[in-house]
Amino acid sequence: MAIERMQKSARMSQIVVHDDVVYLAGQVALEAPNRSVTAQTQDILARTDTLLAEAGTNKSRLLSATIWLTDIRYYDEMNAVWDAWMDPANPPARACVESKLAMPKYDVEIMMTAAR
Amino acid sequence: MAIERMQKSARMSQIVVHDDVVYLAGQVALEAPNRSVTAQTQDILARTDTLLAEAGTNKSRLLSATIWLTDIRYYDEMNAVWDAWMDPANPPARACVESKLAMPKYDVEIMMTAAR
Amino acid sequence: MAIERMQKSARMSQIVVHDDVVYLAGQVALEAPNRSVTAQTQDILARTDTLLAEAGTNKSRLLSATIWLTDIRYYDEMNAVWDAWMDPANPPARACVESKLAMPKYDVEIMMTAAR
Numbered sequence: 459m460a461i462e463r464m465q466k467s468a469r470m471s472q473i474v475v476h477d478d479v480v481y482l483a484g485q486v487a488l489e490a491p492n493r494s495v496t497a498q499t500q501d502i503l504a505r506t507d508t509l510l511a512e513a514g515t516n517k518s519r520l521l522s523a524t525i526w527l528t529d530i531r532y533y534d535e536m537n538a539v540w541d542a543w544m545d546p547a548n549p550p551a552r553a554c555v556e557s558k559l560a561m562p563k564y565d566v567e568i569m570m571t572a573a574r
Numbered sequence: 575m576a577i578e579r580m581q582k583s584a585r586m587s588q589i590v591v592h593d594d595v596v597y598l599a600g601q602v603a604l605e606a607p608n609r610s611v612t613a614q615t616q617d618i619l620a621r622t623d624t625l626l627a628e629a630g631t632n633k634s635r636l637l638s639a640t641i642w643l644t645d646i647r648y649y650d651e652m653n654a655v656w657d658a659w660m661d662p663a664n665p666p667a668r669a670c671v672e673s674k675l676a677m678p679k680y681d682v683e684i685m686m687t688a689a690r
Numbered sequence: 691m692a693i694e695r696m697q698k699s700a701r702m703s704q705i706v707v708h709d710d711v712v713y714l715a716g717q718v719a720l721e722a723p724n725r726s727v728t729a730q731t732q733d734i735l736a737r738t739d740t741l742l743a744e745a746g747t748n749k750s751r752l753l754s755a756t757i758w759l760t761d762i763r764y765y766d767e768m769n770a771v772w773d774a775w776m777d778p779a780n781p782p783a784r785a786c787v788e789s790k791l792a793m794p795k796y797d798v799e800i801m802m803t804a805a806r
Contacts (some may be wrong), residue, residue, distance in 0.1 A: 459710060461780070461805055463752060468778035469769065474753050476805045477710070478575060481754040484785025496595045514675070519577060521590050522597040522622025522642075522755075524685070526787050530674045537585065546584035548577070553685045555642050556674035558788035559761045569756070569785045573577055594691060594709070635693060637706050638713040640756075640801070645792045646790045651699065662700035664693070671714025671758050672790035689708045690692055 464512055473513050475574060478514040484569040491563035495532040498566045499539035504569035506570065510548070515544070515574045523570045526568065530556040548557055579679055580628055589629050591690060595637070596629040598622065600685040607679035611648040615655035616684045622686065631690045633659070636666035639686045646672040695742055705745050707806060711753070712745040714738065716801040723795035727764040730798045731771035737768055738802065746806050749775070752782035753799040753803045760797045 465472035467539040485505055487498035510516050527536060533554065550570065559567050581588035590597040601621055603614035626632050645662060649670065668685065675683050706713040707758035717737055719730035742748050759768060765786065782802065791799050 459805065462752070463780060466781055468776060468781065469773055470755075470781045470784040472783070474783045476672075476753055481783040481803075483783040484787075521577070521592055522685075523586075523689075524785070526673075526785075532677060533676050541585055544584060548579060549582055549584065549586045551588070551590045551597040551599040551685070552586040553640070553642075553683060554676055555683065557758075560762060560765050560786055567785060567787065569754075571597075571754075571781070573575065623702060635722055637693070638801075639702075645716055648791060649792050653731075658763065660700060663702065665698055665702045667704070667706045667713040667715040667801070668702040669756070669758075669799060670792055671716075682753075687713075689691065 461524055467554045473509055475513055480510065480515055480572040480574055482509055482570050486559065486564040486567050493564055495535040496539055498564065499536050502568050503539065503567060506568070507513040513572070513574060515572050518545045518548040519573045520548065521571045521573055522551045523568060525552065525554040526557040526559060526567045527547045528555065528556070528565045532565060536542055581688055589625055591595050591629055594690040596631055596688040598625055598686045600683045602675065602683050611651040611681055612655055614680065618682060618684050619655065619659045620645065622684070625690055629690060631688050634661045634664040635689045637659065637687045637689055638667045639684060641668065641670040642673040642675060642683045643670065644672070644674055644681045648681060679686040705741055707745055710806040711746055712742065712804040713806055714741055714802050716799045718791065718796040718799050727767040727782060727797055728771055730796065731768050734798060734800050735771065735775045738800070742804055747804050750780040751805045752778045752780065753805055754783045755784040755800060755802045757784065758787065758789045758799045760788070760790055764797060
């Protein structure tokens with residue numbers, strides 16, 4: 459079965475699709491570095507909408523999400539944006555934990571899978 | 575292909591099923607907060623049995639697991655419970671790392687996938 | 691649908707295959723403990739080639755990867771090995787974060803999925 463890859467560099471693909479499952483790379487706030495957790499989460503979820511659309515799906519089809527915060531005290535602030543964005547009838551399975559991220563200008567990273 | 579979601583809030587689903595793959599949310603010790611790693615892991619794995627049954631499968635069909643411990647020194651204590659619970663003929667692929675969790679009353683979080 | 695498990699202990703399988711998706715356990719540098727991040731990453735990716743071959747696939751079919759580093763300052767050193775190994779036309783979706791690992795002799799752990 460064929461694999462589709464979109465928005466790829468030599469290091470990673472932002473989107474991989476196989477057997478109608480969409481794997482997104484961990485998303486950070488490319489357009490909101492060093493800004494609030496609110497602004498970073500909004501940027502990540504807006505880009506997620508774009509990536510899901512490019513993959514032929516949308517947020518009502520999310521399957522799972524892993525969320526990393528550089529300080530778990532950001533949990534409520536991240537969740538406020540998450541909850542406002544989420545299709546409340548169709549939320550994914552989810553885990554949220556604390557980890558340092560690759561670049562200090564980012565405090566939130568979210569990696570998701572979705573069905574097409 | 576349809577997606578089934580069970581035990582859902584507006585934020586996340588505890589169970590998502592798509593194409594006979596079951597995605598469970600990261601499980602913490604809801605019934606054993608602030609207790610030993612042994613008690614927390616037992617609580618998580620008992621709830622996992624219940625969730626897998628609700629999804630129409632069981633622990634002999636696990637595919638993958640990610641385990642987060644708030645202190646990696648809990649590794650052996652968590653594993654003792656894990657090993658006792660696991661179907662030894664059918665263990666999943668697994669990773670176990672250290673991360674702080676969303677609430678300080680929890681020291682263990684486990685996120686799994688299974689086949690239905 | 692049947693599940694295949696390979697290189698299994700009672701605790702985990704190094705390879706699980708279901709519906710032509712291959713789930714690998716988190717890999718650490720079994721043959722290069724306490725060595726440089728370069729050596730550890732080379733060891734992990736060489737073992738990954740072996741595991742993928744045993745599962746009937748190869749690195750051009752990777753779907754997703756999660757990378758944990760014990761110190762995020764190892765990011766560039768790990769990436770240099772990753773970039774040299776990767777099939778540049780077929781990289782997976784990826785996330786890389788910092789977490790302590792189960793044993794202090796390891797600084798890198800990589801968990802991947804692939805299509806068969």
